[in-house]
Amino acid sequence: MKPFFSNTRPGKEIILNENIVELPILYYRDDFFVLYFTGNTKKMIEMLPSENLYPVVMPNGKALIGVGAFNYIETTIGSYGEVAIAIPVVYGKKTSAFTGLIPVFMESWYPGFGLLVMHLPVTGLLARDGGRQGWGYTKFMADMHFIINSDYFECQMHDEDCHILTIRVQKKGILMKDTRPITTYSVLNNNLIKTIIPQRCVKRMAIQTRGSCLKLGNHPVAESIRALGISRRPFMTAYYPERSVILPLGNIIETDVSPFDGYIGKNREAKHTIEYS
Numbered sequence: 001m002k003p004f005f006s007n008t009r010p011g012k013e014i015i016l017n018e019n020i021v022e023l024p025i026l027y028y029r030d031d032f033f034v035l036y037f038t039g040n041t042k043k044m045i046e047m048l049p050s051e052n053l054y055p056v057v058m059p060n061g062k063a064l065i066g067v068g069a070f071n072y073i074e075t076t077i078g079s080y081g082e083v084a085i086a087i088p089v090v091y092g093k094k095t096s097a098f099t100g101l102i103p104v105f106m107e108s109w110y111p112g113f114g115l116l117v118m119h120l121p122v123t124g125l126l127a128r129d130g131g132r133q134g135w136g137y138t139k140f141m142a143d144m145h146f147i148i149n150s151d152y153f154e155c156q157m158h159d160e161d162c163h164i165l166t167i168r169v170q171k172k173g174i175l176m177k178d179t180r181p182i183t184t185y186s187v188l189n190n191n192l193i194k195t196i197i198p199q200r201c202v203k204r205m206a207i208q209t210r211g212s213c214l215k216l217g218n219h220p221v222a223e224s225i226r227a228l229g230i231s232r233r234p235f236m237t238a239y240y241p242e243r244s245v246i247l248p249l250g251n252i253i254e255t256d257v258s259p260f261d262g263y264i265g266k267n268r269e270a271k272h273t274i275e276y277s
Contacts, residue, residue, distance in 0.1 A: 004198075004200045004244050004246075005026055005028075005244070005246065008024055008026060008246060009022070010022075011023050011024060014134070016126065016129055016130040016133055016134060017125070017126070017129035017130070017133065019126055019129075019130075021076075021077060021126070021130060022076060023247075023248060023249060024246045024247050024248040024249075025075065025076055025077055025130075025246075025247040026075060026076045026245075026246060026247075027072060027074075027075045027243075027244060027245035027246075027247065028073075028074040028075065028244060029072075029073040029074040029243075029244075030070055030071060030072045030073055030074075030075075030240075030243055030245075031069075031070070031071035031073070031146070031148060031153060031239075031240075032068060032069070032070050032071075032239065032240040032243055033068065033069055033153040033155075033167070033169035033237075033238070033239035033240070034066055034067065034068030034069075034084075034169065034237070034238050034239070035066070035067050035068070035167060035169060035209075035212060035213075035214055035234040035236075035237055036064060036065070036066050036234055036235055036236040036237070036238075037064070037065045037066075037067065037214070037230045037231045037233075037234050037235065038058055038060065038062035038063065038064060038065065038230075038231045038235065039062060039063055039064075039065045039228040039229045039230045039231065040062070040063070040228055040229030041055055041057055041061060041062060041063040043227065043228050043229060044063045044065075044087055044228060047118075047228075048087075048089070048116065049116075049187050049192065049257045049258040049259070049260040050091075050192050050254055050257045050258070052091055052092050052192075052254060053089045053090075053091055053116060053185065053192075054089060054090050054091075054093065054094045054095060055087055055088070055089055055095075056088040056089065056090060056095055056100050056103050056104060056113075057095050057096060057097050057100040058097065058100050058101070058104075059097050059098070059100070059101065060097070061097050062231070063087070063088075064087065064088045064104070065085070065086075065087060065225075065228060065230055066084070066085075066086045066087075066088065066115065067083070067084070067085050067086075067165070067167055067214055067225075068083070068084045068086070068167075069081070069082070069083045069084075069144075069146070069153070069155035069157075069167050070082040070083070070084070071146045071148070071155070071274060077124070077126055077127060077130070078124060078126070079272070080122055080123045080124035080127050080272055081122065081123040081144035081146065081155070081272045082120065082121065082122045082123070082127065082144075083119075083120070083121050083142070083144065083155060083157055083165070083167070084115075084117060084119075084120050085117075085118045085119040085120075085221075085225060086115040086116060086117050086118060086184075087115070087116045087118055088103070088104070088113070088114075088115055088116075089113075089114060089115070089116050089185065090103055090110070090111075090112040090113050090114075091112040091113075091114065091185065091194070091253070092111075092112050093111070093112050107180050108180045108181050108182065108183045108196070109180055113183060114183035114184055114185045114194065115182065115183065115184050115185065116184075116185045116186075116260075117137055117138055117184055117185070117186055117262075118138065118224070118262065119138050119140075119221050119224070119225075119262050119263060120137045120138050120139045120262070121139065121140050121141070121142035121144075121157065121164070121221070121263075121265070122139050122140075122141065122142070122270075123141070123142065123143065123144050123270040123271065123272035124270075124272070125141070125269065127139065128140065128141055134249060135184075135186050135188060135193060135195060135249070135250055136186040136187045136188030136189070136191075136193055136260075137184075137186050138186070138260065138261065138262025138263070139262075140262070140263050140264055140265030141159075141265050141266060141267070141268055141269070141270040142157050142158065142159050142164060142265070142270055143157065143158045143159070143160065143270045143271040143272075144156070144157050144158075144270070144271070144272055144273070145157075145271070145273045145274075145275065146273070146274045146275065147275045147277060148274065148275070148276050148277075149276065149277045150171070151170065151171060152168050152169060152170045152171055152211065152212075153168070153169045153171070153239055154166065154167065154168040154169075155167050158217075159219055159221075159265065159266075160266075162217065162218065162219050163217030163218065163219065163222075164216075164217050164219040164221050164222055165214060165215060165216050165217060165219075165221075165222055165225070166214070166215040166217075167213075167214050167215075168211070168212055168213050168214075169212045169237050169238075169239050170206070170209075170210075170211040170212045170237065171204070171239060172204065172206050172208070172237075173203075173204035173205045173206030173237065173238065173239070174204060174205055174206070175202065175203075175204050175241075176202070176203060176204075176205065177201070177202055178199070178201050178202070178203050179199075179200055179201075180199075181196050181197050181198045181199060182196075182197040182199055182245075183195065183196050183197070184197065184250070186250070186260070187257055187258070187259060187260035187261075190255065190256055190257055190258075190259065191252045191254070191255050191257065192252065192253055192254035192255075192257045193250040193251065193252060193253070194250055194251055194253045195247075195248070195249070195250030195251075196248075196250075197245060197246065197247055197248070198245070198246045199243060199244065199245045199246070200243070200244050201240050201242055201243035201244065202240065202241050202242040202243075203238050203239065203240045203241070203243075204238065204239055204240075204241065205236065205237070205238045206236065206237045206238070207235065207236050209233060209234045209235065209236065209237050212234055212237045213233070213234075214230075214234065220263060221263050224263070
C-alpha cells in the first residue's frame with residue numbers, strides 16, 4: 001500500500017499572519033470524537049450562504065447537526081485543540097426525508113455532500129489565522145480542556161470564564177476502516193470554497209448513545225446552536241482510535257455568496273490542556 005503522506009513534501013510555502021506554513025498541512029495523530037443531532041430544517045436553510053446548499057434531511061423531516069472535538073497531538077503546525085459545529089449539506093441537489101439517509105451513509109462518496117462549518121474554535125493563533133485566511137473557516141480562540149480515559153473522551157470549552165460547551169463521547173461502537181475524505185464548505189471573500197481533505201482512519205460508530213452528551217453554556221456560540229432547535233440527545237456517536245489527515249487548499253465553486261463569518265472572538269492566546277485519567 002502506498003504510504004499515506006507520500007508526495008506531500010516538499011510542499012508549497014505560503015505566509016499566514018507572518019508565519020511560513022508549508023501546504024498541505026499534515027495531521028499525523030489526533031483524538032477525534034463526534035456527536036450527531038437533528039435540528040430545525042427551516043432554520044438551517046435560512047442560515048446557509050448559498051441557495052445551492054441543501055441540508056441533509058432525516059426521515060423525521062429534521063436536518064442533521066454534528067458537534068465534534070479534535071485533540072491534535074502531532075501536526076506540521078504544532079499541537080492544538082479544535083471543536084467543530086457543522087451542518088451536513090449537499091451542493092446542487094435537494095434531499096428529502098426519503099432520500100436523506102443515502103448521503104448520511106455515503107458521506108463524501110455522495111455527489112455534492114460536505115460539511116458547512118458553522119463554528120470552528122481553536123486553541124492556536126496560527127490555526128485560527130491560517131484557517132480564516134486560507135479557507136474562510138469560522139475560527140475563533142477558545143480554551144479547551146480534554147479528558148481522555150478508558151471510558152470516554154470529553155472536551156470542556158470556554159471563552160475565558162464563559163462556558164461555551166462540553167462534549168462527551170463514550171468509547172463504544174462498531175469498529176470499521178474509513179478511507180473516505182472529509183469535504184467541507186466555507187466562505188472566503190464571498191466565494192464558496194469546497195475543500196476535499198484526504199484521511200485514513202479507523203473509527204467506532206454507535207447508535208446506542210447513552211452516556212454521551214452535549215452541554216451548552218450561555219455563550220453566543222452556544223445560543224446559536226440552540227437557535228437551530230438541536231435535539232436534546234444525540235442519535236449517533238463516533239470516535240477515531242487511529243486517524244491521519246492531509247489538509248490542502250480548497251477551490252472556489254461559486255461566487256457572490258452571502259457572508260458566513262461566524263463568531264469572531266477576542267485576539268488572545270488560549271489554553272489547550274489534556275488530562276489522562
